[in-house]
Amino acid sequence: xxxxxxxxxxxxxxxxxxxxxxxxxxxxxxxxxxxxxxxxxxxxxxxxxxxxxxxxxxxxxxxxxxxxxxxxxxxxxxxxxxxxxxxxxxxxxxxxxxxxxxxxxxxxxxxxxxxxxxxxxxxxxxxxxxxxxxxxxxxxxxxxxxxxxxxxxxxxxxxxxxxxxxxxxxxxxxxxxxxxxxxxxxxxxxxxxxxxxxxxxxxxxxxxxxxxxxxxxxxxxxxxxxxxxxxxxxxxxxxxxxxxxxxxxxxxxxxxxxxxxxxxxxxxxxxxxxxxxxxxxxxxxxxxxxxxxxxxxxxxxxxxxxxxxxxxxxxxxxxxxxxxxxxxxxxxxxxxxxxxxxxxxxxxxxxxxxxxxxxxxxxxxxxxxxxxxxxxxxxxxxxxxxxxxxxxxxxxxxxxxxxxxxxxxxxxxxxxxxxxxxxxxxxxxxxxxxxxxxxxxxxxxxxxxxxxxxxxxxxxxxxxxxx
Numbered sequence: 001x002x003x004x005x006x007x008x009x010x011x012x013x014x015x016x017x018x019x020x021x022x023x024x025x026x027x028x029x030x031x032x033x034x035x036x037x038x039x040x041x042x043x044x045x046x047x048x049x050x051x052x053x054x055x056x057x058x059x060x061x062x063x064x065x066x067x068x069x070x071x072x073x074x075x076x077x078x079x080x081x082x083x084x085x086x087x088x089x090x091x092x093x094x095x096x097x098x099x100x101x102x103x104x105x106x107x108x109x110x111x112x113x114x115x116x117x118x119x120x121x122x123x124x125x126x127x128x129x130x131x132x133x134x135x136x137x138x139x140x141x142x143x144x145x146x147x148x149x150x151x152x153x154x155x156x157x158x159x160x161x162x163x164x165x166x167x168x169x170x171x172x173x174x175x176x177x178x179x180x181x182x183x184x185x186x187x188x189x190x191x192x193x194x195x196x197x198x199x200x201x202x203x204x205x206x207x208x209x210x211x212x213x214x215x216x217x218x219x220x221x222x223x224x225x226x227x228x229x230x231x232x233x234x235x236x237x238x239x240x241x242x243x244x245x246x247x248x249x250x251x252x253x254x255x256x257x258x259x260x261x262x263x264x265x266x267x268x269x270x271x272x273x274x275x276x277x278x279x280x281x282x283x284x285x286x287x288x289x290x291x292x293x294x295x296x297x298x299x300x301x302x303x304x305x306x307x308x309x310x311x312x313x314x315x316x317x318x319x320x321x322x323x324x325x326x327x328x329x330x331x332x333x334x335x336x337x338x339x340x341x342x343x344x345x346x347x348x349x350x351x352x353x354x355x356x357x358x359x360x361x362x363x364x365x366x367x368x369x370x371x372x373x374x375x376x377x378x379x380x381x382x383x384x385x386x387x388x389x390x391x392x393x394x395x396x397x398x399x400x401x402x403x404x405x406x407x408x409x410x411x412x413x414x415x416x417x418x419x420x421x422x423x424x425x426x427x428x429x430x431x432x433x434x435x436x437x438x439x440x441x442x443x444x445x446x447x448x449x450x451x452x453x454x455x456x457x458x459x460x461x462x463x464x465x466x467x
Contacts, residue, residue: 019144020151027148030300035356041300043072045328050077053334056094059085060334074303074326077337079311082126082134085338093137093333095120103135107182121332124281125182135182136281142330145301149285150277156288157275162249169223174248176204176213176227176235183281206231206454214244222248225270229253230397230452230460233262234413236269237396241416248272254279260293261391278362282335283327287360292352294359301328304360305337306344316348319363343369370402370465374439384463386434392426394418399452400431402466411448 030037050071053060063078064071071077085092089100097118106117107125117123117137126134158166177183202220204213206228217235225232225248232253238244251266251274267274278287278295286302287295297304306320307313314320323342327335347359364384371381387400396418399411410431414423428445435443452460 019141020148023145023148024151027152027300038300038357042303042328045301046074046303046326047072049326049328049331049334049336052331053094053336056331057334058091059088060092060336062091074305074324074337075313077326079324079337079339081339085333086134089135095332098137098332100135103137107135113182123182126281134281137330137332138284139330139332142284142327142332145329146284149288149298149301153275153277153288157250157273162273165249166223169221171200171224172220172222173201173224173226174204174217174220174222175201176206176225176231178206178228210234210238214238217244217246221246224248224250224252225272226252226254228460229262229276230454232266233390233397236266237415239269246270250275252276262388263293265390278360280325280340282338282340283325283330285329286325290351290353290355290359294347294351294353294361296351296353296355296357296359299357302326303328303337304344304358306346306360314346316346319343319345364462370463372405372438372440372443375442376439378439380438380440382434382438387431387463389427389430392423392430394423395427397452397460398427399460399462399464401448401464403446405466406442407444407446409446409448411450411452413451 026041030041047070050060050064050067051069054064055061063080067076089103090098095118098121103117103123106112106123121137121139122143124136124138126136202216202222204216204227208216214235225235225246232251235244239246248270249272251270251272253263253266253274253276263274263276266272275291276289276295277285278289279285283302285298286304287297289295303324303326305313305324306318307322307324309321311322311324320343323340323344324337325335325340326337343363345361345363347361350356351359369381369384370387371379373379387398389395389398394415396413396415398413401409401411403409408431410424410427412420412424412427414420424447428447431445432441435441435445454460
């Protein structure tokens with residue numbers, strides 16, 4: 001997710017702007033000195049964060065009691081996950097005023113969405129699509145780093161003409177996000193409303209009926225458009241059909257991955273730049289997308305470790321089973337060697353865009369990998385990207401749901417004007433060939449009566465494993 005610079009500056013505490021400037025200057029200085037300076041900052045910040053966690057978190061004090069006093073190598077740290085941290089919430093946090101009971105009471109109050117918990121921390125929840133819902137507190141240092149990197153990201157994406165166009169339009173930005181909970185996007189929407197910043201920044205709830213959203217977007221005429229990637233695909237379809245008539249300079253699909261065809265379709269529909277950032281609630285500044293489809297890791301503020309199923313590091317050019325993340329900014333809830341669950345590919349050669357920072361591609365969640373048994377009992381795993389069919393003409397959105405060990409249900413939303421029967425036959429044929437190629441011809445493919453369904457947080461998952 002990309003968050004508006006103006007919103008952060010105007011809704012943060014007075015000292016926040018000083019933190020942002022400090023981060024900007026430090027980041028600029030490190031990157032001018034090269035990768036060695038960035039690597040040294042990463043090691044120093046990791047060591048500082050580990051020391052802070054040991055001194056202020058009972059959970060980490062116990063977990064790290066046998067480690068050396070100074071730790072600069074993340075491989076020395078034990079791996080943690082969301083379920084463990086949530087189970088030990090009161091011992092995990094570094095502020096003794098914070099308890100799981102008081103935070104849950106805060107989260108359970110819809111009137112408090114967008115407010116600061118204890119007047120100090122933003123609160124963000126995750127919907128638990130990977131098994132365990134999470135409650136995360138974000139401190140001012142975390143937001144300062146997020147905004148500083150967001151500003152650098154925007155400056156890297158926009159040229160002088162783009163910036164002049166944005167200024168001439170009044171900087172109108174449309175955010176299409178979920179509401180109804182303390183999700184990061186919903187928290188931002190609520191803060192915008194409560195602080196009356198709706199003139200230049202408008203929030204469009206993802207639950208809004210599509211015709212109403214189109215009408216309001218046409219009236220608002222955003223120059224920047226951001227929101228869930230699946231919603232950007234739907235809006236691109238409406239733009240192609242002529243019902244939506246907006247001309248953004250920059251479109252920012254967030255939170256969900258798309259195939260290259262999906263991004264190209266959005267760019268063609270809006271005649272706009274399409275850029276992305278790789279983020280999670282646990283770390284809002286992991287990597288910045290470039291024009292060649294790679295994401296460059298902000299290595300001075302985050303550690304990303306692609307690992308195999310046994311948590312051994314994978315080499316560049318090999319797809320990981322999961323990724324471990326260490327957030328080097330957020331101190332209220334230290335995220336150190338935390339299993340995020342995403343499958344990523346680390347580029348083995350320099351990126352063509354010229355950015356020297358490590359470049360990755362995100363391949364989806366390891367939890368969304370579907371594993372079948374052939375008729376001879378051999379286990380076969382297929383990644384979620386293999387089930388994406390948005391390149392097939394006439395497909396708007398698709399969703400594959402595993403309903404039994406040997407059957408799949410396909411939810412389809414055909415594009416405007418497409419023949420649903422022809423689209424279904426093309427999709428069925430492609431998925432059947434995919435399964436047959438893996439020796440899984442016995443797995444049935446059924447057509448759902450309903451269209452793709454969003455999660456509680458408003459995201460459309462490409463693949464939903466058997467539960």
